[in-house]
Amino acid sequence: xxxxxxxxxxxxxxxxxxxxxxxxxxxxxxxxxxxxxxxxxxxxxxxxxxxxxxxxxxxxxxxxxxxxxxxxxxxxxxxxxxxxxxxxxxxxxxxxxxxxxxxxxxxxxxxxxxxxxxxxxxxxxxxxxxxxxxxxxxxxxxxxxxxxxxxxxxxxxxxxxxxxxxxxxxxxxxxxxxxxxxxxxxxxxxxxxxxxxxxxxxxxxxxxxxxxxxxxxxxxxxxxxxxxxxxxxxxxxxxxxxxxxxxxxxxxxxxxxxxxxxxxxxxxxxxxxxxxxxxxxxxxxxxxxxxxxxxxxxxxxxxxxxxxxxxxxxxxxxxxxxxxxxxxxxxx
Amino acid sequence: xxxxxxxxxxxxxxxxxxxxxxxxxxxxxxxxxxxxxxxxxxxxxxxxxxxxxxxxxxxxxxxxxxxxxxxxxxxxxxxxxxxxxxxxxxxxxxxxxxxxxxxxxxxxxxxxxxxxxxxxxxxxxxxxxxxxxxxxxxxxxxxxxxxxxxxxxxxxxxxxxxxxxxxxxxxxxxxxxxxxxxxxxxxxxxxxxxxxxxxxxxxxxxxxxxxxxxxxxxxxxxxxxxxxxxxxxxxxxxxxxxxxxxxxxxxxxxxxxxxxxxxxxxxxxxxxxxxxxxxxxxxxxxxxxxxxxxxxxxxxxxxxxxxxxxxxxxxxxxxxxxxxxxxxxxxx
Amino acid sequence: xxxxxxxxxxxxxxxxxxxxxxxxxxxxxxxxxxxxxxxxxxxxxxxxxxxxxxxxxxxxxxxxxxxxxxxxxxxxxxxxxxxxxxxxxxxxxxxxxxxxxxxxxxxxxxxxxxxxxxxxxxxxxxxxxxxxxxxxxxxxxxxxxxxxxxxxxxxxxxxxxxxxxxxxxxxxxxxxxxxxxxxxxxxxxxxxxxxxxxxxxxxxxxxxxxxxxxxxxxxxxxxxxxxxxxxxxxxxxxxxxxxxxxxxxxxxxxxxxxxxxxxxxxxxxxxxxxxxxxxxxxxxxxxxxxxxxxxxxxxxxxxxxxxxxxxxxxxxxxxxxxxxxxxxxxxx
Numbered sequence: 001x002x003x004x005x006x007x008x009x010x011x012x013x014x015x016x017x018x019x020x021x022x023x024x025x026x027x028x029x030x031x032x033x034x035x036x037x038x039x040x041x042x043x044x045x046x047x048x049x050x051x052x053x054x055x056x057x058x059x060x061x062x063x064x065x066x067x068x069x070x071x072x073x074x075x076x077x078x079x080x081x082x083x084x085x086x087x088x089x090x091x092x093x094x095x096x097x098x099x100x101x102x103x104x105x106x107x108x109x110x111x112x113x114x115x116x117x118x119x120x121x122x123x124x125x126x127x128x129x130x131x132x133x134x135x136x137x138x139x140x141x142x143x144x145x146x147x148x149x150x151x152x153x154x155x156x157x158x159x160x161x162x163x164x165x166x167x168x169x170x171x172x173x174x175x176x177x178x179x180x181x182x183x184x185x186x187x188x189x190x191x192x193x194x195x196x197x198x199x200x201x202x203x204x205x206x207x208x209x210x211x212x213x214x215x216x217x218x219x220x221x222x223x224x225x226x227x228x229x230x231x232x233x234x235x236x237x238x239x240x241x242x243x244x245x246x247x248x249x250x251x252x253x254x255x256x257x258x259x260x261x262x263x264x265x266x267x268x269x270x271x272x273x274x275x276x277x278x279x280x281x282x283x284x285x286x287x288x289x290x291x292x293x294x295x296x297x298x299x300x301x302x303x304x305x306x307x308x309x310x311x312x313x314x315x316x317x318x319x320x321x322x323x324x325x326x327x328x329x330x331x332x
Numbered sequence: 333x334x335x336x337x338x339x340x341x342x343x344x345x346x347x348x349x350x351x352x353x354x355x356x357x358x359x360x361x362x363x364x365x366x367x368x369x370x371x372x373x374x375x376x377x378x379x380x381x382x383x384x385x386x387x388x389x390x391x392x393x394x395x396x397x398x399x400x401x402x403x404x405x406x407x408x409x410x411x412x413x414x415x416x417x418x419x420x421x422x423x424x425x426x427x428x429x430x431x432x433x434x435x436x437x438x439x440x441x442x443x444x445x446x447x448x449x450x451x452x453x454x455x456x457x458x459x460x461x462x463x464x465x466x467x468x469x470x471x472x473x474x475x476x477x478x479x480x481x482x483x484x485x486x487x488x489x490x491x492x493x494x495x496x497x498x499x500x501x502x503x504x505x506x507x508x509x510x511x512x513x514x515x516x517x518x519x520x521x522x523x524x525x526x527x528x529x530x531x532x533x534x535x536x537x538x539x540x541x542x543x544x545x546x547x548x549x550x551x552x553x554x555x556x557x558x559x560x561x562x563x564x565x566x567x568x569x570x571x572x573x574x575x576x577x578x579x580x581x582x583x584x585x586x587x588x589x590x591x592x593x594x595x596x597x598x599x600x601x602x603x604x605x606x607x608x609x610x611x612x613x614x615x616x617x618x619x620x621x622x623x624x625x626x627x628x629x630x631x632x633x634x635x636x637x638x639x640x641x642x643x644x645x646x647x648x649x650x651x652x653x654x655x656x657x658x659x660x661x662x663x664x
Numbered sequence: 665x666x667x668x669x670x671x672x673x674x675x676x677x678x679x680x681x682x683x684x685x686x687x688x689x690x691x692x693x694x695x696x697x698x699x700x701x702x703x704x705x706x707x708x709x710x711x712x713x714x715x716x717x718x719x720x721x722x723x724x725x726x727x728x729x730x731x732x733x734x735x736x737x738x739x740x741x742x743x744x745x746x747x748x749x750x751x752x753x754x755x756x757x758x759x760x761x762x763x764x765x766x767x768x769x770x771x772x773x774x775x776x777x778x779x780x781x782x783x784x785x786x787x788x789x790x791x792x793x794x795x796x797x798x799x800x801x802x803x804x805x806x807x808x809x810x811x812x813x814x815x816x817x818x819x820x821x822x823x824x825x826x827x828x829x830x831x832x833x834x835x836x837x838x839x840x841x842x843x844x845x846x847x848x849x850x851x852x853x854x855x856x857x858x859x860x861x862x863x864x865x866x867x868x869x870x871x872x873x874x875x876x877x878x879x880x881x882x883x884x885x886x887x888x889x890x891x892x893x894x895x896x897x898x899x900x901x902x903x904x905x906x907x908x909x910x911x912x913x914x915x916x917x918x919x920x921x922x923x924x925x926x927x928x929x930x931x932x933x934x935x936x937x938x939x940x941x942x943x944x945x946x947x948x949x950x951x952x953x954x955x956x957x958x959x960x961x962x963x964x965x966x967x968x969x970x971x972x973x974x975x976x977x978x979x980x981x982x983x984x985x986x987x988x989x990x991x992x993x994x995x996x
Contacts, residue, residue: 055787059731061759067391069419079763080782087733087786090759095393095422099411111625118412118621121645122419123387289782293775313785399723401751427725427754431743443957450744450953453977454751455719 005196005220006157008034009135019141026330029141029150030323032159033200041204045169047322048315054091055317064325065094068125072098073116074153075131080290081153084313085128088320094126116140120148126324127151134158149327157191162323163288164197166316168205170308171243173315174284178205184237184279185211187247187269187296188218194288195247203227213237214269217258234269238278246271246287249296262295271297276306284308337528337552340366341467341490351473358662361473361482362655364491365532373536377501379654380647386423387649396657397426400457404430405448406485407463412622413485416645417460420652426458448472452480458656459483466490481659489523494655495620496529498648500537502640503575505647506616510537516569516611517543519579519601519628520550526620527579535559545569546601549590566601570610578603578619581628594627603629608638616640669860669884672698673799673822683805690994693805693814694987696823697864705868709833711986712979718755719981728989729758732789736762737780738817739795744954745817748977749792752984758790780804784812790988791815798822813991821855826987827952828861830980832869834972835907837979838948842869848901848943849875851911851933851960852882858952859911863890877901878933881922898933902942910935910951913960926959935961940970948972 020029020036027040054062070089074082082098089096101115116127116139126149129137134156141150154160175181183202189195189212202210203226212223213231223230231237238244253259276285285297285307293299302309352361352368359372386394402421406414409432421428433447448459448471458481461469466488473482486492507513515534521527521544534542535558544555545563555562563569570576585591608617617629617639625631634641684693684700691704718724734753738746741764753760765779780791780803790813793801798820805814818824839845847866853859853876866874867890876887877895887894895901902908917923940949949961949971957963966973 057731060733060787061731067389067393067423069392069422079765083761083763083783084786086761087759090733090761091731095419097415097418097422099415101411114621114623114625117642118645119415121642122416122649123392123646289778291778293778310781310785313782314787317786399721399725399755401724401754427751429747429750429754431747433743446953446955446957449974450977451747453974454748454981455724455978 003190003217003219003221005190006134008032009138009155009158019138022330027323027327028330029137030161030327031137031141031150031152033161033164033197033204034159036161036200036204038204038206041165041168041201044165044319044322044326045172047326048169048318051091051318051321051325052315054321055314060091061093062091063093065089065092065125065328068094068328069123070094070096070126070128070324071119071124072096073101073119073127073129074099075101075112075129075136076154077102078130078154081130084316085151085153085320088317088324091317092321092324094324112136112139113143116144120144124148125328128153130154132156147331151323151327154193156193157196158193159197160193161197162316162320163194164201165323166312166319167194167198167245167286167288168201169315169319170286170312171284173311174308175242178202178207181207181243182209182211182241182280183207183243183245184213184241185245185247186213186234186237186271188249188253189214189223189247190218190220191250191253192247195245198245199226199228211237211241215259218253234275235278238275241279242283244271244276244279244283244285246285246296248288248290249292262292266295270295271301273298273300273304276301282306286312289313335522335549335551335553337489337522340364341470341487351470354662359655359659360662361469362493362659363469363473363482363484365493365496365529365536366491368493368532368536370536370538373497373500373533376497376651376654376658377504379658380501380650383423383650383653383657384647386653387646392423393425394423395425397421397424397457397660400426400660401455402426402428402458402460402656403451403456404428405433405451405459405461406431407433407444407461407468408486409434410462410486413462416648417483417485417652420649420656423649424653424656426656444468444471445475448476452476456480457660460485462486464488479663483655483659486525488525489528490525491529492525493529494648494652495526496533497655498644498651499526499530499577499618499620500533501647501651502618502644503616505643506640507574510534510539513539513575514541514543514573514612515539515575515577516545516573517577517579518545518566518569518603520581520585521546521555521579522550522552523582523585524579530577531558531560543569543573547591550585566607567610570607573611574615576603576608576611576615576617578617578629580620580622581624594624598627602627603633605630605632605636608633608636614638618644621645667854667881667883667885669821669854672696673802673819683802686994691987691991692994693801694825694991695801695805695814695816697825697828697861697868698823700825700864700868702868702870705829705832705865708829708983708986708990709836711990712833712982715755715982715985715989716979718985719978724755725757726755727757729753729756729789729992732758732992733787734758734760734790734792734988735783735788736760737765737783737791737793738763739765739776739793739800740818741766742794742818745794748980749815749817749984752981752988755981756985756988758988776800776803777807780808784808788812789992792817794818796820811995815987815991818857820857821860822857823861824857825861826980826984827858828865829987830976830983831858831862831909831950831952832865833979833983834950834976835948837975838972839906842866842871845871845907846873846875846905846944847871847907847909848877848905849909849911850877850898850901850935852913852917853878853887853911854882854884855914855917856911862909863892867891875901875905879923882917898939899942902939905943906947908935908940908943908947908949910949910961912952912954913956926956930959934959935965937962937964937968940965946970950976953977
């Protein structure tokens, strides 16, 4: 396996323009943050802000998607991510259908496109798709009927745009202005769709300094062309940063040829109070979850005063409501 | 295993009349199309037509089953069929509960009747039942409390009545008049509950010529008494037909003693453009899904101009809404 | 493994008062019946009585929890119990999210508290928790945010309070006055959270004579301090009782070192018509389900005129609605 990020999924030959936007430039699908205009990102964050308020009310429900059918198509198991989308859709009053597709259609030998065609023939309004293969949500957006909206809930190593957006919401909440920030992303950058989505979002929003920190074996080559600075020493990399985004170390990487052991990883790359002290005094600590305490982050930091990790989860619901609400209105 | 269709499930000794009808002859359960009066089939198709309209509205919901509890009891896994019933029930505003029962009650050694008795004690209004054993939904209808309605979502080799009804809806949509049609059903008739339900429905609706086409090993003996013509040559069988219903070849039949191989099967029984050309020029092509492309049907036919396969799925939701709506009103 | 009931789960050091009550003495969580004041038990039963009426209406729904998010967190699989809570919450108009957590978060190595913290960050209003470890729901109630309510749906050997409450509802329904009753609980007392919850409830409600009947290997030592009479002969124990609660024999106990065989168990401890005849003539027979017919109870008794087993299920929905409705209103 070569040490580069796979290219963004390719589109149908002859396809012009931006697959996720309507002809009028409005958001129809959410597939990636790569190439997403800054004003759309800002629209999503502004809309999410209103939904944070909804979640604090007694009746946490608005009728925006009443009578719409949202299908959670999870070809890869992820209770947590599926749950956030399910809650978001239910708070918008949609009908939600959960489909874990490993065990059924696929085992009957049906192709992804046949499965999707069948589900959209049931007059689905929206697909939330998680798939181990990069580009699967693109395929569904390209081949779906005109009224169908697709949200990428994580595809292979490629993108996890709602995670990227909720990370932006969180940063904006605590730091207000993106244009003065130093942001560090730490860990297994190579296999992280979160890192990739965050880098695109941060760059688009005008963050002047994005740093990635990690071992050489877990950093893709050629990262500099994304406008980031690469560090192979965590103490160097964290100096003076305003935001620290820790990445989850996938279990399957531990004790593999890429890494010596979880303990060794923590020794070199774990976020400890001492290392955190190198960042700006008001730096915030983020993590997409679920955390490996004692592997990529020390518990005292995860639960400490600078951690905003649980707030990310709360904002994540509002951001997903915002994305769903916005795309449902854009059928142009 | 003998080459005959198993008899229809037997009823409780002493049971008189038609289990699925009320004393007034109205539909209370939907267990089989065998013996279902023509006017009830027509009532279901007419009602479904109204629900097709609902699905095209912005708010795809009507309050017909508001406050009712619909239980999807799937003793056999089928994400697709379960999903169609779940959508149908939710669009009628019912509360839907999904129970995949392989892994829990059954493993605790509870009998089907005990499980059902417990669930109906929770004041279930409707059971949608799929079970590997023919007659399981009959058992539940016989022993359930008076207010409970049962829909057969596929029982063993026996029946799949909502599939039969959606097939009739589809044929009526494209061909209007049943009494002038030639309809061919192609493939593994022996193990197909779809074929059986279709044959009963077509006969009841007055189709003058129903043909079944397939290898001798996959055709039940004595089919002629159902009023159908049997063909062992697909080119002969397809000549001049108005409707072609292709059946799914179950994976477990392939490479078994009944069949040489999937490739051989396609060579003899697959629907190709050349074979389709033998039918009437405006013949429609149907399939209950999920399709094995290249086994029972060539992709160019599955996706071709004469294919109405995805429309079947759409009509299937409306037909299930119709069945649920009708039986919920009949408690006599 | 010693033959005693494990102590009730311990609380956070320094915790004062009753974890499941607010400062004003109102029910905030339902964790155990041990220590639950009599007037709260009575409040739950009275409220449940109103909900029994709801279930008999055409529209079985009230808007009490509209816009609230109820999470069913089942770390131990139990389709039946999960379903009763799901129905109860839906009839209260809540949004319900089902999470079977064995297969996902836990396998990713996340701790119970991290999982719970994440889910409550999604603005969950209520957790319904089943867990193999005694005290798990306590942990969630102690560490959850102030607005979160926790219902124990069975924790280890410890407690199953909604089962205890529905048993009380059932007894009150048929016997009216608790203060004149003799109640027998029969079977594997040692491993039964139902037995323990029932004993606490019966004692609190003033039942003068609670008997436990079972083999020495399945009776905890020191039961007398709970105010019960212990019998090792079922014929002795059943004499003149008004209520018989049969316990389920867990499959894993059969043919273990604790028990010779299911047949032997039935011979000594199974409820037969002959043994039932020793009780009061109008005694009722209860069982928490699912039953092992022919192991702890003979079929003719399970389905007989004195059995109220299915009524327990019906009342169970109403009792769970009552608990949810009451705690949702108590945030003090």
